[in-house]
Amino acid sequence: MGTAERLIESAQQLLWERGYVGTSPKAIQQLAGAGQGSMYHHFAGKPDLALQAIRRSAEELRAQAEEKFSQPGTAYERIAAYLLRERDVLRGCRVGRLAHDPEVAGSPALREPLGETFAYLRRRIEELLEEGLEQGEFVGGMVPADVAAALVAVVQGAYVLAQSAGSVQEFERAVRGGLNLLAAYTA
Amino acid sequence: MGTAERLIESAQQLLWERGYVGTSPKAIQQLAGAGQGSMYHHFAGKPDLALQAIRRSAEELRAQAEEKFSQPGTAYERIAAYLLRERDVLRGCRVGRLAHDPEVAGSPALREPLGETFAYLRRRIEELLEEGLEQGEFVGGMVPADVAAALVAVVQGAYVLAQSAGSVQEFERAVRGGLNLLAAYTA
DNA sequence: GTCTATATAGTGATAGAC
DNA sequence: GTCTATCACTATATAGAC
Numbered sequence A, B: 001m002g003t004a005e006r007l008i009e010s011a012q013q014l015l016w017e018r019g020y021v022g023t024s025p026k027a028i029q030q031l032a033g034a035g036q037g038s039m040y041h042h043f044a045g046k047p048d049l050a051l052q053a054i055r056r057s058a059e060e061l062r063a064q065a066e067e068k069f070s071q072p073g074t075a076y077e078r079i080a081a082y083l084l085r086e087r088d089v090l091r092g093c094r095v096g097r098l099a100h101d102p103e104v105a106g107s108p109a110l111r112e113p114l115g116e117t118f119a120y121l122r123r124r125i126e127e128l129l130e131e132g133l134e135q136g137e138f139v140g141g142m143v144p145a146d147v148a149a150a151l152v153a154v155v156q157g158a159y160v161l162a163q164s165a166g167s168v169q170e171f172e173r174a175v176r177g178g179l180n181l182l183a184a185y186t187a
Numbered sequence C: 001g002t003c004t005a006t007a008t009a010g011t012g013a014t015a016g017a018c
Numbered sequence D: 001g002t003c004t005a006t007c008a009c010t011a012t013a014t015a016g017a018c
Helices: A005-018 A025-032 A036-042 A046-071 A076-085 A109-133 A144-165 A168-183 B003-018 B026-034 B036-042 B046-069 B074-085 B108-134 B144-165 B166-184
Strands: none
Touching: A005 A025, A005 A036, A005 A046, A005 B026, A025 A046, A076 A109, A076 A144, A076 A168, A076 B074, A109 A144, A144 B108, A144 B144, A144 B166, A168 B003, A168 B108, A168 B144, A168 B166, B003 B026, B003 B036, B003 B046, B003 B108, B026 B036, B026 B046, B046 B074, B046 B108, B074 B108, B074 B144, B074 B166, B108 B144, B144 B166
16 A cells, blocks of 8 residues: 555544544654655645545445445335444544534535535435335425435434433434434335 | 633634634633733633633523523424524534534543533423423324434534535525424324 | 655743733 | 743644755
């Protein structure tokens, strides 16, 4: 594995743990086992390296989600598979945790992979809900676009509750609640 | 207003905008118009000042929420009032935005006001849901504790979606979706 | 491509005068 | 109580040798 590759993966890990503001180039270099000059040879600076790391993390997250969405089963089952997916809850969401970072929120470029990821998740769940409605799996009255956004938000909010309490159970309770709500629409 | 008071309010504002890691004592002092020595006279250091600021923000948030919860109306209406409450969405939640901060998440003392706030919100909504169930406002099958957690999570997640997209509409869509889901349980 | 040296600014705090 | 001075350390690079 090349040095540039190791730097990106180290940046991914540190961004996940400490966010953008909390991650220094020096820390990335040390984790990657690379010198100062080496990093600045491969990347223009911290924002450049961070952007590549964020893009990579966002892609990986979408791929993990798609695995669950494209399973066999009913719409409800596939959405449940996504919500109940195994997660390292107390590490937080490696994409969503960056949303409040002032340098990320303030930079359209750094923010773009986040926006794209959540737009993708929402759209994908919306499609499943529409499919379920057509097949009579859900009763009427549901607004798929809104409900899909709410379900994506439940997962992101569940991370916030869990980290605030220092307990995985808070995550699980919120996700169960999301599914309990969705179940109210099942025919 | 005393210097200590101005320092706390300045810290509240900067913690809201930039989080704990992104907020320096110097920045707080400048915003408060106080010198270095003045801050260290009134507070033991950054963690001490931050703790007092976080506690204050958490209290204020709970008071704002309680205003909506204790309104007249049905359980659904009062929960909706909380969800639809006016918010400075793109500034994020001043309490929830700290949950992913590594120094906050890693400090039981700094984290405690967050955990307390979300426990309060969840419990309060759970009470409203139970009240609604008893009065026949909601149909059976609902698990109040789980649904309450999900609704709190929807709000926190909605902030994440909005900041990621740089658009308030994402917040509004997720919250509408949360209410659309809850409406499925109304008798 | 990688290394060491150097630079400027900021961080979080202490010391001691006023 | 507040101020200025100072400190050791880190952040984010740039320069230039190898």
